[in-house]
Amino acid sequence: MQREEARLLSDLKYIRDVMELSATHKLLPDWAAIVGGLLVLAATALTWNLTRSADVVQVLFLPPLQKLFVASVWTGTAAASVLLYWVLALRESRRLGVSLQARPTRMARQAMGPALLTAGVITLRLLLDRHYGVIPSLWMLGYGVALYNAGLFSSEEPRLLGLLFIVTGIAAMFVFPDVDLWIAALSFGGYHIAFGAYVLHGKRA
Amino acid sequence: MAVFIPPESLDALIHERVRLGIMSALAAEPELAFTQLRDMLKVTDGNLSVHARLLFQAGYIRITKGFVERKPRTTLSLAPKGRAAFERYVRSLEDLVRKR
Structure with a gap:
C-alpha cells in the first residue's frame, strides 16, 4: 500500500x-x-575609441577621467543587461502565466550563483594585485560555467552557450591574451546576439 | 520487481511514464516540436514515436508534419479529447492520494 x-x-x-x-x-x-549583446558591442566601440587597442590593459594608461568613464560604461552595460533580463523575464512570465519561482527556473538561477561568485572573488584579488589582463577571460570562463550549470536545470541551449563561453575563455586566456577586447565583443556581444536570435526564431517557428 | 497496477479510475493509456510526460508537457504548452519533447523527456526518437503514436491513435494528441526553412518538423499538440482525459487523470490521481 x-x-x-x-x-x-x-x-x-x-x-x-x-x-x-x-x-x-x-x-x-x-x-x-x-x-x-548590442550594448556590449557599443561598450567595445567606446573603449576602442579611447584606447585604439584590442588589449584591455591599455585602459590603465588612459587619463583618470577616461579610465573612470570606461569602467562606468562596462559596469553600466552589465547592470543594464541584468535589469533588462529581469524586466523582460517578468513580463514574459506574466504573459505566459508561468512563475519565475517555478522549480526549474529557480534551480537554474541558483546553479549560476557559485560560478559567478567565484569569478567575482578572483576578480577582486586580481584587481588588488593589479593583474588586469586575465579579467575578461576569467569572466568568460565564470559566466560559461554559470550558464552550463543553469542549463542542467532548464534546456540544452544555455548549456551549449556556456560551453562556447568556456572554450572562448580558455582561448582568450592562453592563445589570444592581447586581443581580449575583440574576444569579449565576440563572446558577450556576438554570442548573446546569436543566442537571442536563435531563441526568438525557435519561439516563432 | 513489483509492478504497480494502476487503479481502475486512472486512465491506463496516460499512466505509462513516457506518455504521462508527453501529456503533461503538452498540457502546459499549446504546441511542442518532436525534438523539444524528446530532449525534455530524455527519451530516444524511437521511444517517443511509439508512445506518441498510441496517444495519437486514441485521439489524445495531434501530430502535425511540416517544413520550417525546408527542414522537416513534426509538432505535437493536445487534442480536446486528450485535454479532457488528462484533466480527468490528474483529478483521479489527486483523489486517490487524498483518500489514502
Whole structure:
C-alpha cells in the first residue's frame, strides 16, 4: 500500500515537474540577450575609441577621467543587461502565466550563483594585485560555467552557450591574451546576439 | 520487481511514464516540436514515436508534419479529447492520494 501511495505521489510530482519544465522553455531570454549583446558591442566601440587597442590593459594608461568613464560604461552595460533580463523575464512570465519561482527556473538561477561568485572573488584579488589582463577571460570562463550549470536545470541551449563561453575563455586566456577586447565583443556581444536570435526564431517557428 | 497496477479510475493509456510526460508537457504548452519533447523527456526518437503514436491513435494528441526553412518538423499538440482525459487523470490521481 505504501509503495502504491509513493508511486501516486511520484506521478503527481512528475506531472508538475514536466509542466514547469515545458513552460520554462518559453522563458529563455531572446530580446534581452540581443539588446545585451548590442550594448556590449557599443561598450567595445567606446573603449576602442579611447584606447585604439584590442588589449584591455591599455585602459590603465588612459587619463583618470577616461579610465573612470570606461569602467562606468562596462559596469553600466552589465547592470543594464541584468535589469533588462529581469524586466523582460517578468513580463514574459506574466504573459505566459508561468512563475519565475517555478522549480526549474529557480534551480537554474541558483546553479549560476557559485560560478559567478567565484569569478567575482578572483576578480577582486586580481584587481588588488593589479593583474588586469586575465579579467575578461576569467569572466568568460565564470559566466560559461554559470550558464552550463543553469542549463542542467532548464534546456540544452544555455548549456551549449556556456560551453562556447568556456572554450572562448580558455582561448582568450592562453592563445589570444592581447586581443581580449575583440574576444569579449565576440563572446558577450556576438554570442548573446546569436543566442537571442536563435531563441526568438525557435519561439516563432 | 513489483509492478504497480494502476487503479481502475486512472486512465491506463496516460499512466505509462513516457506518455504521462508527453501529456503533461503538452498540457502546459499549446504546441511542442518532436525534438523539444524528446530532449525534455530524455527519451530516444524511437521511444517517443511509439508512445506518441498510441496517444495519437486514441485521439489524445495531434501530430502535425511540416517544413520550417525546408527542414522537416513534426509538432505535437493536445487534442480536446486528450485535454479532457488528462484533466480527468490528474483529478483521479489527486483523489486517490487524498483518500489514502
